[in-house]
Amino acid sequence: MRFDTIILGAGIIGVSTALHLQARGRSVCLVDRSEPGEGTSFGNAGLVERSSVIPYSFPRRLSEVAKYALNRSPAMRYDPLYLPRIAPWLFRYWRESSPERLAIAAKSMLPLVEASVTEHDFLVEQAGCADLIRAHGWIETYRTQPAFEKAVSELKEIEPYGLRFEVLDNANFHKLEPGLGGAVLGGIHWLDPKTVTDPAALVKAYAGLFEARGGSFVKGDAATLGHDRDLWMVETAEGPASAKEVAVALGPQSSLIFQRLGYRIPLAIKRGHHMHYALDEGAELGHSLVDAEAGYVLSPMRRGIRLTTGIEFAPPAAPANTIQLDRAERFARQILTLGRRLDEKPWLGLRPCLPDMRPVIGAAPRHEGLWFNFGHAHHGLTLGPASGRLLSELMTGEKPFVDPAPYSAARFGS
Ligand SMILES: Cc1cc2nc3c(=O)[nH]c(=O)nc-3n(C[C@H](O)[C@H](O)[C@H](O)COP(=O)(O)OP(=O)(O)OC[C@H]3O[C@@H](n4cnc5c(N)ncnc54)[C@H](O)[C@@H]3O)c2cc1C
Known part of the structure; x- marks a missing residue:
């Protein structure tokens, strides 16, 4: 159970990140305590909200x-x-939420929002789940x-x-x-937006594609995450899994990891x-x-x-x-x-x-090999594939398709 990367959390964010890393040649172990798409990603309103260019303030x-x-x-x-x-x-x-700060938040989020539908289209086609998507706004x-x-x-x-x-x-x-x-x-x-008739099924279809391409999905508790020299380890139902890199995509439960490691992120x-x-x-x-x-x-x-x-x-x-x-x-x-x-x-x-209406996407400032992808608030379904792409580009040293600075955990001084 040795991998290049462990991803904690198989919601829309974790699964999308796993697919993008896999496409870049990484061996990925996706870990969740439940089946994919059973957290917040299960029950949302199903809007791939391409028109939501101003965050909810x-x-x-x-x-x-x-x-x-x-x-x-x-x-x-x-x-x-x-x-x-x-x-x-x-x-x-x-x-x-002041007009000036909100304008900054909107500008920061725009590239991810603009990419939201096309990034979903790309995964939907490969996962063969177009029957879950409606394209009439x-x-x-x-x-x-x-x-x-x-x-x-x-x-x-x-x-x-x-x-x-x-x-x-x-x-x-x-x-x-x-x-x-x-x-x-x-x-x-x-x-412009599309809608999903079963958001959990969409996450499961993406996770199915990840597994069909050789990715490992295993049940496990993220709370068992440990760190020894340059390896991150987590206990899973199939034994301990280890990797040099770990990405936290636990959505609302992400504080479970970052708080323990001393990050003061106001989630x-x-x-x-x-x-x-x-x-x-x-x-x-x-x-x-x-x-x-x-x-x-x-x-x-x-x-x-x-x-x-x-x-x-x-x-x-x-x-x-x-x-x-x-x-x-x-x-x-x-x-x-x-x-x-x-x-x-x-x-x-x-x-x-997060209070500034942007997710945290990028490297953890003080731990080698630790990455974050969480805090997508009202628009995680919308932003999952675009955020997964951005984090994978950062992790593999590719030129990111959007400027990642607004999403850095360092903005909270952590
Ligand atoms: C009522 C409602 C309506 C919404 N409508 C929309 C909408 O129309 N469009 C839109 O874009 N967004 C919408 N959202 C927001 C969207 O659903 C979320 O932003 C998104 O699902 C977050 O995804 P995630 O992958 O970060 O988190 P999650 O889907 O919660 O995934 C986190 C995963 O981590 C796992 N996990 C947690 N703790 C552990 C642990 N200890 N060990 C192992 N695994 C663990 C969970 O099981 C879960 O699978 C809505 C949200 C709500 C509540």
Whole structure:
């Protein structure tokens, strides 16, 4: 069990990194405590979000902050008892969300976002899983005229990014989505993104390609990672595995390794839930919808209609709950005749987030052979293949396809 590289974590980030390293001639051992794609990558909204060129920032307008402070929105919820623990991180996030800092974050993320669809296309073709991909974008929907007009007027700001979209008035929206009720006034149809009808199956298909090409996927606990002279070692179900290099792609659990090794990286968790629904006879949903004013997503998935909730600040280890889901479901039923819930309990996912809205991709500043690839927040599905490519280029000494400086762990002084 001797390899060139061990990758800890087989979510979308770890699996994509494994494929890119393998393509560059490395022998790779991919280690996870579960099957590939069973972590946060399992239950997301399935958007390969090519149009998300401005990261999700902390609201700066007082009216918005006041709305969220009431703690009744499906878009954001906080556990009051958890607030004091997360407050220092929220303050950093707020500071990084100033217009100037947000512009820096957007500029830093742009090359990865721009590459997101083409990098997926490349892996999808090789993995032979095109049946999981839909190429007709998603729709941002509005319920009230002022909010719709405001969103349309803000489109000017993103003109320089050259994104393709279509503003849908009421008639055109309902022509495109005849199965939806009258609560939707209109929307913006984003045409560049693609959507995935089963994100876990996509990760498994990528992992299958990795194994079919001779890569090793083994079960093991990343907590057993050790270091002796120039070798990294981890205990797996098939015995100890060792390599000169190890990449941490444990998503929300990445602190398990970096904290132990003395890195002070401010990784925080934004929780999110999902539930699947049957559709009542005659009802249909053609596109993924983001109900912008209510703050949740409806996606037609293989299993049914998946409703994914917004952000929840609560202890990461606390059990899943239905608070935001119940709120969002009430809104969703106003636009689509959802049938019964299909899952016994809601799925809970943990978005791994950094306050400056960028992931950590690159070498660990103080340990030879240790690499990081985590913190992809709201857009890990989108960014997985592009991030995997970037890290593999850095690890193999190739010229990176984007400037890696904004993603360096050293930005936190660690
Ligand atoms: C509700 C919701 C909706 C979302 N919607 C979207 C969307 O539409 N589009 C988008 O781009 N992104 C979306 N995201 C974000 C996206 O899902 C994440 O950014 C992404 O899945 C993170 O991938 P990852 O590989 O870093 O982490 P994970 O998928 O969590 O992978 C980490 C892996 O590490 C493994 N692991 C953890 N601890 C150990 C250990 N001790 N030993 C061994 N293995 C371990 C886990 O089993 C897991 O497989 C959404 C997230 C949520 C919660």
